[in-house]
Amino acid sequence: MIEAEVRLEGDLIRYxxxxxxxxxxxxxxxxxxEEALEGAPIxxxxxxxxxxxxxxxxxxVGINTKDIxxxxxNAAGRGS
Structure with a gap:
């Protein structure tokens, strides 16, 4: 099981x-x-x-790249 918390500012990941x-x-x-993703476009x-x-x-182990x-x-409200 994997979860994420994401905060966006426009299309940029802030957290x-x-x-x-x-x-x-x-x-x-x-x-x-996580630090590398902050400031990046979603x-x-x-x-x-x-x-x-x-x-x-x-x-x-237990997850793959697609899961991440x-x-x-999904956490950013952009999932299907």
Missing amino acids: VKITGDFYFHPEEELERL DAVQELVERFLEEKKITL VRVIF
């Missing part, structure tokens, strides 16, 4: 917090991902998340 029951390693990088989330996970060689993107969009 994002990702929580849930999943494995994200190294775990300190989750906070860095429409750039998928590209930014994919690039971050690849560059940092993040190991995910989906909960961010």
Whole structure:
């Protein structure tokens, strides 16, 4: 299970917090991902998340990249 809290200002992410029951390693990088998303356009989330996970060689268990993107969009009111 994964959840996100997102606050937008226009189309820019001003705050994002990702929580849930999943494995994200190294775990300190989750906070860095959140920081990397802050100030970014909501429409750039998928590209930014994919690039971050690849560059940092993040190991995910219980979730995948699409799950992270989906909960961010849903929390921002942009989900389907």
